[in-house]
Structure formats: C-alpha cells, structure tokens
Amino acid sequence: MDETTIGDRIADHRKARGLTQVALAQRAAVSTSLLRKVEQGSRDATPVLVAAIANVLEIDVTMLTGQPYDRDGKRPDRIHALIPPLRRALAYWDLPPTPEYAPRSWEALARDAREVSRLRQAGKHLQVATLLPRLLQEATVGLHDAEGTVRERYFEALTVLLFAAHSVTYKTGYEDLSTVVEDRLAWAAQQSSDPLMAALAAWARTTSMLRSGAYDIGLHLLAPHLDGIDPAQPDATTVAGALHLRSSILAARAGDAAKVEAHLVEARDLSARLGTDSNGGWHQLSFGPGNTGIHDVAAAVELGDGPTALQRAEPLRLAGAVPAIRAGHHYMDLSRAFLWQGQYDRSLASLNKARELAPQQTRHHPTTHEVTRMLVRAHRHTNEPLARFSTWIGVV
Incomplete structure (x- = not known):
C-alpha cells in the first residue's frame, strides 16, 4: 500500500528545486497557508492546486498524484497488464499492421465499436482494454485497404475506438499514453466525413488541458466547434450540450464564475429541448438534464464552493440514462x-x-x-x- 501523499510529493519536489513554501506558493498563485496544510496532510490537494504546482515545478501531474495506482506489490491491478498490448496497437496509424486476420466490413466493426462504447460508459475498463488492441488494429487495416466513403466510415469507427482508449488510459493514470491517443483522435476525426467527430476529438483533447492547467486554451479550442455545429445534424444537440458542459468545468478551474454560468445557461436550454438524458449515441458525448445537473454540482466543487455544491445536489435525481x-x-x-x-x-x-x-x-x-x-x-x-x-x- 502507498503511504506517500500528494502533499509529501509536493514537499519533496519543492525541496529538490530549492524552493521555500512561500516561494512556491507565490509562483503557483496559491496561498502559503493552503500549501502548508496540503504538505502537512490537513487539506486535500485539489486538481487546480496540483496543476498549478506541477507547472511551476515543471513536472508531470502524475509525479504528484502518484498515478498509475496499484501497479506494483503483491496484488497489482489487472488493468496494468492490459496496457502494453494497447500501447502496441496504438503505434499503428500511418502504416497498417500486418494482419493476422482479414478485416471485417465497416458495419461489423461499427457494431463492436458501439459495444466498446457501452462498456466504456459503464466504467468497464478491464473489458474495454481487453477488446481494444485487436479492434484498433482491425480498424487500421480496414481504413488502409478501403477507399472513398467506406474509408471515411472506417475512420469514424476508429475515432470511437480511440475515444474509448483515451478514457481507459486517462482514467487509469497513463498520462503519456492518453496524450498520444488525443493526437491519434484528432487525426482520425479529420479523416472522417463527420464534423461532429472533430468536436469529439477536441473534447477529449481538453482532458490534457484540464490536467495541466491550460484552461483558457481549452476554452479557446472548444469555441469554434460550438459555433460550427449544424443543428440539423443527428446528435447535434447532445454534442453541443456536452461541449458547453466541458467548457463550464474549464471555466470553473480557471476561477471564472461568470463564464461558468454562461455555459451552464446554454446547457440548461439545450437539455430542456432534449427533454431526457442521452448516452450520446455514435458520437459518444452523453448529455441531458441529469448530466447538466451533475455539472452544475461539479462546477461549484471546482470553484471551491462546497455548500453550493451540496445545495444543488440535494434535489438532483439521476435517471438510468446517465x-x-x-x-x-x-x-x-x-x-x-x-x-x-x-x-x-x-x-x-x-x-x-x-x-x-x-x-x-x-x-x-x-x-x-x-x-x-x-x-x-x-x-x-x-x-x-x-x-x-x-x-x-x-x-x-
């Protein structure tokens, strides 16, 4: 079991850089009192604080959080044994892997991609990581062998699979790999004929920006996608709503309460039009009244306002579609x-x-x-x- 806290790691890296608590707090734009309490273990280290300190110390956030967790010891988590095959499968993109099997039709691959999406939304990381290597390689072989519209559809399926790969790698703490996946996602989305896939890739890319503290850049990245969504497209409302919700969290991390509310107002309007929660369908980004309520609570937490978060959570009832x-x-x-x-x-x-x-x-x-x-x-x-x-x- 790991006995080292984020506060311990902050103190170790701070001392290695020859910085006092006062100096580090000033450079990270946090209070010295808060930093002292985090190092002592009497306050929790929020994502905003961790990102700010990692930037000053010029280290990855995972060096402070200690991720990936449960990788060593007598009972390492099974997910870690599944990451190397996934890493190898992600190495193929501009060149196809040598197939051990003939790629199936785009329709067959799309059915499996939808199943992977269902497992991802259920939080079944082990199952997703088990299925992904073969499916990623199959999609890559298929798109290199196909032409025209069929090739674009293989790229759509690949984008969905890469989104699942991003979810697994990010949520299990493999920051280096999740960043690689973000690049692959942008590449695959651009090759598809579906503009909403580009919005999906941009949403995923903001994950790195939330982690690293680049909140304004994340907002800037999502803005043109919000402006460019054609409301007549299938899933347009869910994708637009999800982008507003992600923007609200970016704004909350940046401490911009006015911008948080502006994005939540837009999301509430879109969710009212939708009427019920959707899992996002082919475009992955779930959205609806329940999800908007969840982000209403999350934004208050990110702004450090516990009482407001709990007040907003009290009447919230989450439907099974979330x-x-x-x-x-x-x-x-x-x-x-x-x-x-x-x-x-x-x-x-x-x-x-x-x-x-x-x-x-x-x-x-x-x-x-x-x-x-x-x-x-x-x-x-x-x-x-x-x-x-x-x-x-x-x-x-």
Missing part, C-alpha cells in the same frame, strides 16, 4: 464537498456509491485517494467501513 462513469464521478465530487463541510460519514457514503456505480474508475481516481486519506486522518478511532474502503484502494 452513464455510470458520469454518475460515479458525480459522487466522487460530492465526497469532496461533504469532506469540506466536515460531514465525514456522508463523504465516505458518496465514495462507496461511486464504487458501486463505477468501481474501476473510482479506484484509480486521485480524488478517491485524496478524500480517503483525509477521512482516515479525521477519524481518530477505528472506523470499520472506512478501513475496508481504504484497504480496497490501497490507502493506509
């Missing part, structure tokens, strides 16, 4: 908001709900590890449910 990975992330956000308000039992209950909905995602997320450490610190006496949960994710 993907498990999105609902699971919502409960991780709530765990942080409850933690800030000193409601430790509800914070743990939220983590357990996230585990119930999307266990593989929950186990590998930095929020889970940070909040669990803070809960362990807050409980001076034995707490059996917390002990079981902390053992499950490998936190002492």
Whole structure:
C-alpha cells in the first residue's frame, strides 16, 4: 500500500528545486497557508492546486498524484497488464499492421465499436482494454485497404475506438499514453466525413488541458466547434450540450464564475429541448438534464464552493440514462464537498456509491485517494467501513 501523499510529493519536489513554501506558493498563485496544510496532510490537494504546482515545478501531474495506482506489490491491478498490448496497437496509424486476420466490413466493426462504447460508459475498463488492441488494429487495416466513403466510415469507427482508449488510459493514470491517443483522435476525426467527430476529438483533447492547467486554451479550442455545429445534424444537440458542459468545468478551474454560468445557461436550454438524458449515441458525448445537473454540482466543487455544491445536489435525481462513469464521478465530487463541510460519514457514503456505480474508475481516481486519506486522518478511532474502503484502494 502507498503511504506517500500528494502533499509529501509536493514537499519533496519543492525541496529538490530549492524552493521555500512561500516561494512556491507565490509562483503557483496559491496561498502559503493552503500549501502548508496540503504538505502537512490537513487539506486535500485539489486538481487546480496540483496543476498549478506541477507547472511551476515543471513536472508531470502524475509525479504528484502518484498515478498509475496499484501497479506494483503483491496484488497489482489487472488493468496494468492490459496496457502494453494497447500501447502496441496504438503505434499503428500511418502504416497498417500486418494482419493476422482479414478485416471485417465497416458495419461489423461499427457494431463492436458501439459495444466498446457501452462498456466504456459503464466504467468497464478491464473489458474495454481487453477488446481494444485487436479492434484498433482491425480498424487500421480496414481504413488502409478501403477507399472513398467506406474509408471515411472506417475512420469514424476508429475515432470511437480511440475515444474509448483515451478514457481507459486517462482514467487509469497513463498520462503519456492518453496524450498520444488525443493526437491519434484528432487525426482520425479529420479523416472522417463527420464534423461532429472533430468536436469529439477536441473534447477529449481538453482532458490534457484540464490536467495541466491550460484552461483558457481549452476554452479557446472548444469555441469554434460550438459555433460550427449544424443543428440539423443527428446528435447535434447532445454534442453541443456536452461541449458547453466541458467548457463550464474549464471555466470553473480557471476561477471564472461568470463564464461558468454562461455555459451552464446554454446547457440548461439545450437539455430542456432534449427533454431526457442521452448516452450520446455514435458520437459518444452523453448529455441531458441529469448530466447538466451533475455539472452544475461539479462546477461549484471546482470553484471551491462546497455548500453550493451540496445545495444543488440535494434535489438532483439521476435517471438510468446517465452513464455510470458520469454518475460515479458525480459522487466522487460530492465526497469532496461533504469532506469540506466536515460531514465525514456522508463523504465516505458518496465514495462507496461511486464504487458501486463505477468501481474501476473510482479506484484509480486521485480524488478517491485524496478524500480517503483525509477521512482516515479525521477519524481518530477505528472506523470499520472506512478501513475496508481504504484497504480496497490501497490507502493506509
């Protein structure tokens, strides 16, 4: 089990650079008091703080979060054994792999791509990572052998598969690989005839920008895609709504509450028109009233406003159409908001709900590890449910 906290890693890298807490806090534009508390382990390290400090120290965010988790030890997570085959499959793009089998029709590949999408939205990382290497290679062979419209459709299927690969690699902490996938996604989307695939690729690319603190650049990237969506296209409303929701989180990380609200207003209008939650269909980006409500809560958490987040969450009822990975992330956000308000039992209950909905995602997320450490610190006496949960994710 890993006993090193994000605060410990920040302190180690800070000292290696010869910086005082005051100097690092000034350069990262955070308060010295907050930095001191994070290093001491009495405050959780938010994504905004981690990104800001990683930028100053000129290191990857994962060097502070400690990801990927559960890669070593007596019982390493099975997902890590599936990453090398996926990495090899992603090496092919401009040149086709030597096929061990004849590629199937685009229609057959598309059916499997839809199944991978369903598994991704259910948070089934192990199953997705198992299926992807062969399907990625098959799609690559197919597009190199095809011409015209059929070739463009292979690129559509490849974009869907790459989006799943991005989800798995990012959510399990393989930052280097997820960034490579973002480049492949942009390339594949451009080769398809579907302009909404380019919007999907841009949405995925902003993941790196959220992680690295490049929030304004992410907003700039999404803006032309929002302007260019043809409302008559299938899935146009869901894609536009999802881009507004992602923009609201980018704006929240940037601390721009006015821009957050502007994007949420647009999303609320689009979700009202849609009437119900959609999983995004072929274009992957889920959207609807429930998802908009989730982002309403998430934006408040990102702005550091726990009371508002909990107030907004109280009336929220998530329908079954909201993907498990999105609902699971919502409960991780709530765990942080409850933690800030000193409601430790509800914070743990939220983590357990996230585990119930999307266990593989929950186990590998930095929020889970940070909040669990803070809960362990807050409980001076034995707490059996917390002990079981902390053992499950490998936190002492």
